[in-house]
Ligand SMILES: NC(=O)c1ccc[n+]([C@@H]2O[C@H](COP(=O)([O-])OP(=O)(O)OC[C@H]3O[C@@H](n4cnc5c(N)ncnc54)[C@H](O)[C@@H]3O)[C@@H](O)[C@H]2O)c1
Ligand SMILES: O=P(O)(O)OC[C@H]1O[C@H](O[C@H]2[C@H](O)[C@@H](O)[C@@H](O)O[C@@H]2CO)[C@H](O)[C@@H](O)[C@@H]1O
């Protein structure tokens with residue numbers, strides 16, 4: 001049985017150890033010859049790589065392990081790239097979240113102005129990785145879950161249309177596990193779902209068990225009362241901020257009781273509530289820096305200091321097993337049914353065919369085949385048309401280095417109250433992202449009376 005070579009791009013990621021442990025837990029289903037870690041921050045990667053090298057030596061000594069910052073070494077002779085980079089790391093996520101909050105606007109990693117800023121940083125980094133793969137291993141597949149997945153997916157659609165790229169998000173997977181738990185199932189894999197939307201912006205419309213019995217009524221009932229909060233804590237998150245997100249799904253679902261929603265819609269439906277419940281001095285980025293990031297790097301350092309992984313609290317990221325499902329689907333043509341972010345092309349029949357939509361796909365060796373979700377209602381169509389225009393404007397602004405288009409994207413975002421606030425946030429984000437964003441041109445950009453006042 002062929003053994004696969006994998007490059008994890010963003011090797012210094014907080015998710016790398018859990019994903020490697022998950023890969024080791026699935027070797028029977030997905031045998032591995034080599035794991036290469038690649039990052040553009042050698043120091044950060046060294047801590048994670050030092051620990052992962054010991055984990056592999058102890059648990060799978062015949063897997064060849066490479067830690068590198070050299071693209072040729074990283075991307076040659078591989079079968080898959082698993083990409084989870086974060087341009088600017090958590091320091092910039094903190095800016096993405098805190099700058100909008102200064103103007104009374106939601107500050108979030110992938111939504112609204114924070115997501116737009118993150119997208120302007122991520123596009124270049126992800127395209128560079130895709131180009132490395134194309135150059136050194138043109139037959140490999142690029143499994144991307146670097147965020148903001150919606151904007152990254154639109155950029156790869158527009159700018160790398162012929163590359164073997166799959167864009168995926170794990171939010172629906174996490175939510176489906178909570179749905180399954182809420183109705184007494186042991187796994188989301190006991191359910192077949194119909195879902196449509198954009199990344200971090202979607203709805204489940206049909207959920208059945210393997211015998212075809214309709215599970216949606218029970219799940220809708222639970223969500224209408226408790227959101228996605230279940231008696232059994234989320235396997236992935238026990239933090240207060242995540243539990244309030246799961247609870248808020250109740251109020252999000254109220255907008256369309258026939259469906260159940262992606263949790264991220266709360267930022268678009270209740271931005272005032274989110275701002276009122278945010279601490280502008282201590283956002284999610286700070287929680288993660290003091291939580292997951294601190295934990296992972298301390299655990300990795302302990303493994304290096306002790307020269308053994310025995311006793312580590314690092315654990316298998318079972319949740320990330322969707323990555324193995326995806327890689328197996330490509331490798332073995334399994335036709336696995338998975339939600340992916342793909343070009344619409346009629347899957348949603350009354351929506352922009354060029355939009356990158358999140359829908360169920362059958363995945364095989366030739367990539368994803370989107371399932372037809374049909375026509376969507378006016379409410380969701382209106383919301384998605386606004387949001388996809390934002391995402392497309394961001395990519396165009398990046399390509400054209402256009403201040404005007406980025407201002408339009410921010411103004412169009414449902415989360416931003418006015419063109420003035422959009423401009424104030426944009427001008428501050430430009431300052432904060434020097435060195436990460438392309439330098440924008442104001443050629444042809446309009447000016448505001450307030451600009452004149454400021455100048456005079
Ligand atoms: N798609 C999803 O549903 C999903 C779920 C979880 C996390 N993520 C994403 O996974 C990514 C990693 O998350 P994290 O919290 O571990 O981030 P992290 O900051 O801990 O790690 C990211 C790593 O990427 C590296 N990096 C940044 N730019 C790079 C580039 N151009 N080339 C190579 N390496 C680069 C950094 O140096 C860092 O080591 C983020 O984009 C996050 O949003 C996505
Ligand atoms: O605030 P973070 O960094 O903890 O999470 C932000 C990410 O949230 C989602 O991924 C979650 C996933 O949904 C959950 O089930 C679990 O696996 O943790 C993941 C990371 O926390 C979302 O899909 C990502 O895009 C976000 O980056």
Ligand SMILES: [Mn+2]
Pocket residue numbers: 149168169170171200
């Ligand atoms: Mn996601």
